[in-house]
Amino acid sequence: MSETNETFTSGSSTEQQTARSRRSLYRERLDRYVLTPLRVIWNDWRTRLGTLIILFYILVGTVGVHYISEPQIGGPRLAGIFEAPGYPLGTNNLGEGLMSSLVHATPPMLKMITAGAVFATGIAVALGTVSGYKGGRVDTVLSTLIDIAMTVPGLPLIILLVVTFQPTNPFVIGIVLSINSWAGLARNIRSQVLELRDNSYIEASRIMGRSTGGIVYDDILPNIMPFVLISFVNTARAVIFGSVGLYYLGILQTPENNWGIMLNNAYSAGGALYSWDSLYWIVLPMATIVLLSFGLVLFSQGTERLFNPRIRARHAETIDETSPMEE
Amino acid sequence: MRYIVRRVGQAVITILSVIVLTFLLVRSLPGGPMDYLRAQLMQNRTGRQVSMAELQSLAREYMNLHPGEPIWVQLYYYVSSFLQGDLGQSIWFGEPVSSIIVKAAPWTLFLLTTSIILTFGIGIVLGAVMAYKEGSWFDTSSTVVSMFLNSVPYFVAALLFVYVISIQFSMLPQSGNVAPGLEASFSLTYIGSILEHAILPIASLVVTGFGGIALGMRGNAVKEIGEEYIRVAHLRGISSRRIAIRYVGRNAVLPLYTQFMISIGFMFGGSVILEQIFAYPGLGNYLLTGITARDYPLMMGIFIIITAAVVLCILFADLTYSKIDPRVSTGSGESY
Numbered sequence: 001m002s003e004t005n006e007t008f009t010s011g012s013s014t015e016q017q018t019a020r021s022r023r024s025l026y027r028e029r030l031d032r033y034v035l036t037p038l039r040v041i042w043n044d045w046r047t048r049l050g051t052l053i054i055l056f057y058i059l060v061g062t063v064g065v066h067y068i069s070e071p072q073i074g075g076p077r078l079a080g081i082f083e084a085p086g087y088p089l090g091t092n093n094l095g096e097g098l099m100s101s102l103v104h105a106t107p108p109m110l111k112m113i114t115a116g117a118v119f120a121t122g123i124a125v126a127l128g129t130v131s132g133y134k135g136g137r138v139d140t141v142l143s144t145l146i147d148i149a150m151t152v153p154g155l156p157l158i159i160l161l162v163v164t165f166q167p168t169n170p171f172v173i174g175i176v177l178s179i180n181s182w183a184g185l186a187r188n189i190r191s192q193v194l195e196l197r198d199n200s201y202i203e204a205s206r207i208m209g210r211s212t213g214g215i216v217y218d219d220i221l222p223n224i225m226p227f228v229l230i231s232f233v234n235t236a237r238a239v240i241f242g243s244v245g246l247y248y249l250g251i252l253q254t255p256e257n258n259w260g261i262m263l264n265n266a267y268s269a270g271g272a273l274y275s276w277d278s279l280y281w282i283v284l285p286m287a288t289i290v291l292l293s294f295g296l297v298l299f300s301q302g303t304e305r306l307f308n309p310r311i312r313a314r315h316a317e318t319i320d321e322t323s324p325m326e327e
Numbered sequence: 328m329r330y331i332v333r334r335v336g337q338a339v340i341t342i343l344s345v346i347v348l349t350f351l352l353v354r355s356l357p358g359g360p361m362d363y364l365r366a367q368l369m370q371n372r373t374g375r376q377v378s379m380a381e382l383q384s385l386a387r388e389y390m391n392l393h394p395g396e397p398i399w400v401q402l403y404y405y406v407s408s409f410l411q412g413d414l415g416q417s418i419w420f421g422e423p424v425s426s427i428i429v430k431a432a433p434w435t436l437f438l439l440t441t442s443i444i445l446t447f448g449i450g451i452v453l454g455a456v457m458a459y460k461e462g463s464w465f466d467t468s469s470t471v472v473s474m475f476l477n478s479v480p481y482f483v484a485a486l487l488f489v490y491v492i493s494i495q496f497s498m499l500p501q502s503g504n505v506a507p508g509l510e511a512s513f514s515l516t517y518i519g520s521i522l523e524h525a526i527l528p529i530a531s532l533v534v535t536g537f538g539g540i541a542l543g544m545r546g547n548a549v550k551e552i553g554e555e556y557i558r559v560a561h562l563r564g565i566s567s568r569r570i571a572i573r574y575v576g577r578n579a580v581l582p583l584y585t586q587f588m589i590s591i592g593f594m595f596g597g598s599v600i601l602e603q604i605f606a607y608p609g610l611g612n613y614l615l616t617g618i619t620a621r622d623y624p625l626m627m628g629i630f631i632i633i634t635a636a637v638v639l640c641i642l643f644a645d646l647t648y649s650k651i652d653p654r655v656s657t658g659s660g661e662s663y
Contacts, residue, residue, distance in 0.1 A: 046474075148341045150588065153637050155596030156614060156630045163618055163626070164352050184589045241480045245600045248482065251618060263486065274494060282490055286483050294478040301474055301542065 033225075046302030053295025061106035068103045071096040071257065090280050093269045098262075098281065102288050105257035108170040109243065115174030116239035120182040121232045127182075128189025129216045129224070133197050143190065150183035158242060162251055173252065177242040178235055185231040192224050226303055233300040237293045244289055259285045330649060338642045343406065345634045349627040350405050353390065356623070363623065364389065364418075389416045390624050414628035419620040424628035427613055432632070434504050435602070435609035438525060439594050442532040447587065449533065450540025451580060457541065458548030458579070459571070470545070473538030482600045485531035489604060492527065500524050502606035528605045532594060543586055547579035581652055588644060592637045 041047040073094045076087070089099035131142035158177055167173050196202065197220075205215050221228075246252040247260025254261070262285040266278065356363050364386055386392045391408040393401050408415075414424035453473075457466045493501035500506070506520045551557065552575055560570050598611035606612065610629050617625035 144337055144340075147337060148344065151338075151341050151592060151634075151638050151641050152345060153592040153596040153633050155593075155599055156633050157596075159599065159614070159618060160349070160352060160626065160630055163621075164355060184585065187585060237478070244480060245482050249600060249603060249615065263483075267486065276495065279490075282486070286487065289483060290475075290479050293480070294475060297474050297478040304546075 033222075040306055041303070044302045044306055046298045047306070048302075050295045050297070050299030050302060053291060054299065057106060057292050057295070058110065060103055061110045064103050065107055068100050070104055071100040089284060092262075092265060092281055098284050101257045101262055102259070102284065105259050105262070108254070108256055108258065109240065111170035112174035112177065112243050113236045113239050115171040116178035116181075117174075117232045117235040119175045120178035120185065120235040121228060124182040124185035124189055124231060125221075125224075125228055128186040129193050129220055130212075131186070132190035132193025133216055133220060134212065135197070139190075143187075146183050146186045146190070149180045150187060152180055154180050155242065155245075159246070159251055162246065168254065173243065174239055177239045177246075181235055181238050185235070188231070189224060189227065192227055193220055196220055196223055226306070230300045230303050233296045233303075237296045237300075240289065240293055240296075259289050331646060334642060334645050334649075338638045341638050342631070342635050346406050346409050346631055347402065349631060350402055353392070353623055353627065363621075389418060391415050409631065414631070415624035417617070417622055417625040417628075419616065419622040419625060424625055427625065428610065428629065428632050431608060431610045431613050432636075434607060435595075435598050435611065436636075438528055438532075438601075438607065438609060439598060441525070442529045442536070443590065443594060445529065445533045446536040446590070447540055447583075450537040451544050451583070453537065454541040454544025455548050455571070455576060455579070457545040458552060458575075461545075461549055461552075466545075470542065473541045475538070476535055477538035477542070479535045481531050481535040481597055482604060484535050485528065485601055485604045488527045488531055499527055504607055504609075524605075524607075528601055528607055531601065532597070536590065536594075540583065540586065543583055544579060547582050548575055551575045551579050584644070584648055588641050591640050591644070595633050595637050598633075 041051060073096055076091055087097045087099070089097070089102070091097055092101075127142055127146060131139045131146070158179060161176050161179065162173075165176075167176055202215060202219050205219055210218075243252065244258075244260035244263070247254070247258045248264050250264065252260075263282070266282045266285070365382060383393075391405050391413065393404050396404070412425060414428070416422070417424050417427060420427060453469060457469050460466050489501055492498050500523060504521065504524050505517065506524075557570060557574060560574055561567075565574075598609060599614055600611070601607070602609045602611040603615050610633060614626060614629040614633075616622070617629065
């Protein structure tokens with residue numbers, strides 16, 4: 001990983017960067033922000049497995065829906081796993097194939113996750129960095145705002161909003177579901193920035209008269225990028241939990257397929273709960289939800305281990321070698 | 328002192344803004360609150376026409392709304408009646424929202440405080456042990472187990488518990504807070520029945536929650552163990568036990584505080600889904616009844632009470648925390 005170290009040490013000095021041509025600058029940026037993190041991610045088994053799981057879901061949600069037909073009522077009823085030809089994961093009490101239901105529930109879920117995570121992370125990064133960096137009155141106002149948003153219990157608020165406005169677009173639902181989950185992230189980002197703001201290289205930028213925006217973008221953001229990534233993934237998990245829960249309760253409703261609705265069907269269908277035979281029907285949606293969120297947790301835990309000096313272990317030499325952040 | 332004033336002020340602002348939010352939500356109902364109220368009451372009292380004057384007094388009684396007044400006056404009446412403890416009247420149950428809350432709140436508080444204490448207790452101890460045995464077989468396997476449990480939604484665990492433990496093995500009761508037909512008393516059977524009914528709801532929160540705490544605690548403790556002052560403490564000949572508890576333990580627990588604040592809100596919010604699954608007659612369950620019946624006074628009242636409970640818990644935690652770690656009550660320094 002000598003290459004990695006090189007890009008990071010050379011990237012930190014500003015004079016070199018301005019002297020370079022545009023093209024090599026872009027190449028370096030690509031290497032620094034895309035390729036190097038990818039290489040680092042591939043090095044740890046947690047992030048590797050997590051990435052594979054997430055990619056699998058994305059693949060199913062984008063390509064898989066074109067190859068697996070939509071679930072239709074009228075197949076064999078309550079067939080177990082591999083019992084009926086054409087229904088590899090069995091069917092429910094209406095004869096809908098469970099596999100195609102699971103697959104076709106993926107795209108709306110991915111949309112919700114993306115919308116929610118982008119929204120929450122965006123707001124958290126904006127408020128967290130500005131509040132932490134500016135300090136003083138701006139910080140007082142913003143952190144009061146953050147604290148207020150953090151203390152309002154999320155799920156009841158989301159439920160009220162959903163009941164009153166009844167959104168149906170998955171992107172809107174995703175945003176509503178993360179309506180105040182940005183607050184915890186913003187608070188964490190703020191405390192990270194508080195540690196960074198008095199570093200000498202940031203002080204140098206300040207003395208050179210750079211604007212606040214420039215300093216935040218060029219000097220602070222790259223340092224908290226891994227953390228932003230972790231926040232993104234954690235919000236994604238929160239959106240999954242929230243949406244499946246609300247669909248299960250029937251507060252969110254959709255004619256489309258959804259894992260929460262599948263769970264609800266399995267639970268409320270007469271008598272299904274009272275025998276072990278329907279186990280597959282209940283466990284399959286559960287396993288689908290848990291696997292996706294396990295992938296996200298693996299990814300965020302692995303990333304945190306790689307980048308967070310707090311978790312850098314005493315005898316983990318490999319981590320010190322690849323870590324791009326210098327304390 | 329300034330810090331305390333600021334924190335209390337912030338808590339008051341939070342509660343006020345939530346009350347204002349509910350006011351705005353009620354006003355933004357399709358057709359406005361009066362149409363809604365008329366429709367609801369018509370449904371209940373089959374077909375009887377309600378006159379406008381009667382409707383206005385009903386709106387005051389049920390929802391603390393004073394239609395006909397300017398909006399600021401309405402807002403003032405609305406907020407002040409909430410602050411005086413008048414939460415309006417439930418349309419579905421036909422009784423004051425506050426008496427429903429008094430009935431339901433103890434059950435929710437009982438479930439949640441037990442769950443939070445157990446989650447953090449187990450998480451902190453497990454995380455500390457993992458950090459001390461870092462790299463061992465125990466550490467690796469419990470890290471994987473913690474990550475897995477952390478990725479199971481609490482309601483999925485709850486549903487699985489109901490399916491496997493209550494229904495298939497009939498080992499624990501499936502729903503309710505106490506066996507039907509038992510008189511409320513301090514007898515052993517009554518308390519035993521309460522505990523028996525609480526095991527599964529609490530277990531579903533704790534089992535899915537402690538993993539995240541353990542991982543956080545492990546990370547903090549690993550960092551602390553590697554610090555210089557711990558090495559110095561060892562050289563000074565302080566007993567390992569004392570170092571583990573007073574030095575490492577204390578400093579590693581402090582950063583978990585944000586996580587603690589978030590999980591208070593998370594668990595109170597989660598009680599909606601959890602109590603529905605176990606038909607546990609707590610706040611969340613009534614909130615859901617209010618939602619399915621479109622009973623806005625009940626919904627808003629419970630929402631405000633849940634928020635107030637969370638805000639007070641966090642305020643208490645904040646004030647005690649600033650005693651332990653004085654750094655939080657000082658400002659964030661120079662402004663740029």
